[in-house]
Amino acid sequence: MAQRIEVRFEGLGGQGIVLASVVLAEALGVYQGLEAVQTSTYDPETRGASVRADVVSASEPVNYPGALRPDVIVAMSQKAADNSAQLARGGVLIVDPLFVERVPAVDGRVYRVPVTEVADRVGRRQTANMVMLGALARFVPLVSMASLEKAVAARAPRGTAELNLAALHAGYDAATSVAA
């Protein structure tokens, strides 16, 4: 059977949403041998204040690259959480409680992961996107930590690989506490 997964990251400018999608697509496409397409959309009305990026991955070539019914949504703003009605049935919604006060009713699992707080604890708020990816690996079995580690190491700006990997692992651990 064709394995297909749609992941959406949505939030605010500066949270590293686009890079999160790039790293996830590389992890799946380059290191897990799946087809993967990454898309980011820029809406002139918000002038970068609101950012959305999708990754669609499958064991067969991906026809339409955007996420139509995301299996996973990572919502890093209230607006992003409000948009999560598109979540597929039985999907996973990850929200950062720092930005999301009201979680809408969805037909799936909701996890409140303190993404930004964890990034601050790791030492730099800009690593929030790595924390998101670690949490994702905890809740989405298709996404392997080993492939994420390789993609992060390949993508991180020089001198920041160690910090980014620490944030990735901190995200996985934080998600484990939330799930327990």
Add this chain to the structure above:
Amino acid sequence: MAQRIEVRFEGLGGQGIVLASVVLAEALGVYQGLEAVQTSTYDPETRGASVRADVVSASEPVNYPGALRPDVIVAMSQKAADNSAQLARGGVLIVDPLFVERVPAVDGRVYRVPVTEVADRVGRRQTANMVMLGALARFVPLVSMASLEKAVAARAPRGTAELNLAALHAGYDAATSVAA
């Protein structure tokens, strides 16, 4: 009339193809007030050795996010140049002669810009993607240097903005010599 442009970057892993597409999409979407969608595709058969990224921008919302008939192709590998038969009529094909020996016949303008050589001269080969963007701005009037400068400054890893901006300008200047 609806303004629409499709730009494709294609080349090898490590050339910064994906980041080039992200910066261009932000320049158009965030700083020029256009709709913009950026897509990158990972093909497991090449395991990251071959990379393709598209930007589609328009004055109206973009329905299909991938480039079907690119108006501009930046080809940073022989394989990318070989794929350039998809170029739209009257389009622009930019090739780096370091990687592209044979340029196929296309129904458009071909510019040989020594992208990698210019990046080396600026001081770091990793800035090749900025050189590509500068050249693009020279040949594609829709893309403004002012918006690229803003997007580069926002996107560059800390401490590298100046170097990346220098590469952007060097790309514009190199393209000017080629065009003359």
